[in-house]
Amino acid sequence: MAESVVSKPARAAAPQRTSREKRSVVDWLRSNSVYIAFALLVAFNLAVTPGFDNVYALRQLLFEAAPLILIALGQSLAIGTRGIDLSVGSMMALSSSVIAVAIGLGQPGAIVTAIAVTTLVGLFNGSMVTFLRVDPLISGLALLVAGRGLAKVLLGGSRVDLPSGGILGWLGMQSYFFVPVVAIIAIVIAVVVAALVRGTTFGRYTLFAGASRSAAFLAGTPVRRTLLGVYAISGLLAGLAGVFASARTGAADPNYIGVLFELDAIAAAVIGGNPLSGGRVSILGAVFGALLLQVLDATFIMNNIDYTYAQILKAGFIVAALYLQRAGH
């Protein structure tokens, strides 16, 4: 556009201004697309889907959304550094298995152990990326496979029921005014991560590492420490997501928990305005990206659309959303 302005200086200013206004409207729509899409989808469901306006449906939806929100947060940080964390789904499963194995320590001890394990694995992932300079896509893929394998080995490949009371029972069942505890925790953590991004040096260094790795290095910012921190946080949040999912299921189930969640997390982050090219992090966008995908799932289920077709429709929706964003760059 700039070019056409330069090459045709003689043309009247008025039509150009209109086109610029049109463009800024398009830009606004594009940068807020996730919120608009979310609002439209909710409106559609309220109008069409029977039972969507039911508070129990809302509660169920938030139960499902909480783990996805957590891993979408970690994913946003990794993507912000121009990286990616493919291990999060498997880390949920690993966390779940560790709870079952460590349940002898009592529920709090088991939960802390599970989260500590996935945090360490995240740190390991970050070490491969920073020190061995493995492409995060590759190290994440390795941990995706190895993590689920380890999760299955820990429980001999089978599902193990967890105690129904205590913290796990509270996380799995409790809600206040139809808002599940896990959703409240997820939102609080999202606020904390948003504060981390906006208000701390760590958040800035994350953006710098994604915006230009070499400029960040030459400016003397701690690139390695930052990357280690980002992948450790992603591992930690995936561990907590695994705790939430296990508590909801009432069991440690390494074959089922977190399967393909990494893809939803990536989709949520990117739809929410965290471009894969790095250097930009939108936490609010990631949260709404996660909610959008969850509402989409609910839409398919509540309208009795066959799961197989639902997956295809969802994929189409994600591609369309990403295309709309990419068109801006």
Add this chain to the structure above:
Amino acid sequence: MNTTSTVPVLEARHITKTFRGFAALDDVSFALMPGEVHGLMGENGAGKSTLIKTLTGFHAPDAGELRLAGEAVTFADPRASQNAGIAAVYQEINLIPERSVAENIMLGREPRIGGLIIDRRRLNAEAADLLSRYGIHVQATAPLKSLGLGMQQMIAITRAIALGARVVILDEPTSALSGSEVDLLFALINRLRDDGVAILFVSHRLSECYALCDRLTVLRDGRHVCTETTADLPRTALVTAMLGREREAEAAGGARSEARDGPTVLATEDLSWRDRVRDVSLDIHAGEVVGLVGLLGSGRTETFKAIFGAERADAGRIMLEGTPLTRHTPAISIGHGLAFLPEDRRADGIFARLPIRENLTATTLGSLGRFGLVSRGAQRQLVDEFVEELSIKCSGPQQAISELSGGNQQKVLLARCLATRPKALLLDDPTRGIDVGAKDEVHAVIRRLAGEGMAVLVTSSEIDELLAICDRLVAINEGEIAGELDVAGRSADDVLHLLAGAAEHAPARDRA
């Protein structure tokens, strides 16, 4: 070689190529004779790449014409140029590393039995025949990846010749080669010349061009400066032609040599990094501006990076106010009071989409707040201070740095350096690609900093600029310090002599 009696195998006539209003080539004419090695010379941005891309069909010229053996041609795409017998061999070789030498040479025209099955025996024999004709001693059956980079390049050239190339363009073929590989390559080039192939040779190493080329063409700022036989173009004249000096040197401020009386702030001793920086020893005193002058590829950027710790030096010592810097990273160097402004602003300097505020405070962020929190107030104060001090033109600290002009971007990066209150400043071509007004402002800032006692090491591609801002110039050539000169009372001619002399006394790359 006899260039007068024959028609040029490839000729460019009055070629003009413009990108976004910027003339990369402006009325350039140039002829390549069969059986000659023709050097194409010029600094960055002189238009060499654009000319090569025009000859090879990547760009269509806006004006002018190409002639192949006397007949006008247009190349719709690179393939058309290839089919016409023009082959370009770049450093990144477009061959298949996993396959054998013979398969690579014969790729796409393998001898077949009954039109189907590849006749491996004939394939290897034909390739071996070609290799021996050009004096390349490798097994035709060896996998390409088992060969060194130089040999792979020679295989690529052999393949081009086998496909019927009459013109071979070699763009910086030697920059990644060892001395003995260079010798082999030159032997091959000489053989091709004897066979009547025309070779266009691009290299930043002047000694190579003098050793190899029959004629030299110099481009500068997209214009043709001259074409001379190598014998008629002595080094001083060549360097002058490449760098130009239309602008009269500003009066070099006279008596600045007292600057050297200050204490030494930054010193290097026998600093070496690979073969790009060799035993470089420098002393920079408080209040002194030292210019590192050298042609492109002379090792000046690498010297900066080795001092700053962006590349880890292989040998030598670096002392900053008496404190040794060893195994240091940029972060450590900055902590000791060193600051570095990189040459490539876009790739190594700015965070394009982020605001001025974040770009300017990137290095000092940790010290602006406590407990890892960013203090917006302190950020704001620092930004305001430098926007004022360096007169950075912007709509506010929130503006994305990518929206600023090059000169203002550079000022933001300079402010990022200065915010650390450094003792010594390393400026790698600080005025590259910025407009004249901003240049003068940057010059003034550098002089003022020196006046306040800072030690400054600076490079530039423009000699006049170095004369204007430096107290002392140190010439670097092929990674080695080649001479030094007090600026007071000197002119660009003196510097050109120093540089040309440096190139003359280049370390002999033993060539049997």
